Amino acid sequence: MHLDISGLAQPSAPTLVLSAGLGGLGSFWQPQLAELRKAYRVVTYDQRGTGRSPDTLPAGYSMRDMAEELASALAARDIVRFDIIGHALGGMVAMQLALDYPERVARLAIVNGWLRLDAHTRRCFQVRQDLLLNVGVEAYVRAQPLFLYPADWLAENEARIEAEDALHNAHFQGTENLLRRLHALMSCDFTQQAGQITQPALLICSQDDLLVPSICSQKLYEALPNATLEAMPRGGHAMSVTESAAFNALLLTWLDETAPAHFSPEPLWQKP
Template identity: 25%
Template sequence: MRRRERRIARVLTVIAGLLGGLVLALVAAGLLATWIITLVIEARYPPAGRRVAVEGGHLAVLEAGPGEGAPSRGTVVLLHGASANAMDPMQAIGRRLAGDGFRVLSFDRPGFGYSDRIAPDAASPAVQARLISEALAAMKVGPALIVGHSWSGALATALALDHPERVAGLALLAPVTHPWPGGSVGGYAAWYRSLPGRMLLTLATYTVAAPLGLAYLDRFAEVVFRPQGLPEGYIDGARVPLVLRPSTFGANLRDLDGLYAFLQAQSPRYRAITAPTVIVAGDADPVVKTDIHAAALAREVPGAKLVVLPGIGHMLQYVAADTVVAEIEILAARERAGAE
């Protein structure tokens, strides 16, 4: 009996060793694939703008329209949402606004595109607002029209609250602005924030996230565009694969993870916003619920204008670009009239 038990133990040891070796081989393959994918992505989508020095690092910015000191209809600053970069809003509405005579600056948020993450607490919209404000000061940009999409609804409102001297007006597109039902509870959130959850997520970020993300990127993008279809050439034109690099993928997750708690603290302050504000959202948005965020913000910001587009989803800067550009131009005219 003892001999049999020893044989079973040896077999189990061999099996465990084989499984361990297989796991290590898969991890090594994932690491190698992620490294290669990152190199290919950065070669395909190299830096396209300039980098502006701020305390602790640099922010990357794309520019279009009249240059510094040239006559213009005003400066528009574009702030992208989650899983994106500066090229996303620039190709959607930035170049069009530049063609209409605006100086357009589109920032890679800290940790995205080719901006440094800079600060350990850069997941906070308040920290990102401080860094954007520093960059605008370094570029000698006076009060500008701030356009924030989705996640950057929290960032744009933080700019207006904490750095009002930088903000001539706010145009918020499908903005995230308020805590949402069930956002801070649930077994998933508890697991995600646990040590084992963090370790597994970090491992996945450096092994399987990039290969799987690359394979399913079109499907993920289609979900965000619903109920409208994915525009042809969007993935490549908006340089979406940049988010699959491990450092950016991790920054994106941390930004999303900390957003709920940040909005709990910031949302009671919205009545203090003094900048002229327009909020544009779709009533069919499956990602950011308009009644929870856009409609609530419009009730709280003094004088805010709310535009709700029937049948339009989350990516309205693409699928309803005419309306978005028109509202930004109306806001610019309103701001100029107020200044005069």
């Protein structure tokens, strides 16, 4: 599994692991990296079977597999305790890690997540799956921004979206891999286990998310014992991209407010 580690180098620096959604690429978090690197050691990674972590995923691939793979990759780099920030599927990975490795996960932030897939989100994923199987990869990629971004943002960023489409077509993870990752996402259900996740948890949702209604984060908030909920008024499913300044401010404020008292990063600047 390909990992990128950047930011503070001190052994005592807190580590943030960033886990992307169904696309699986660590580059999803580019709008957050500059700010997070100022106070944290930051880990991004391409999930197994995507990007720079090519592989053929096995039948029956599950969310528990995704969590175990990440835990092993981090341990191989001597990262034994960390906070994790996950977007959609990445949020499911975060919860699975918190359940399976509670001694290693200090805090978790879940962006546009859910306890279990609701009917609306299931319909959206089924439409995307139908496009992939019945029309092809290009149609699947072309439709993807409709589920991620608000319409006005799409209209204002046409050149960027076309460049993203070309990139995703060129580096497509493969139909079988995508279907197995999608099945793992659609079948996971934390309804009975959420109460066991006692670490501090931040939930961020967007009220105009077309793919995952904000009520899903509300239900998750009610199920987690130690959660904080922040609802952004706009930004779509990928509001960490479209409204990155507001998103980063929410995330950094929560990280600061829930930080262990024993660690203080080196000052970023000195008064004259």
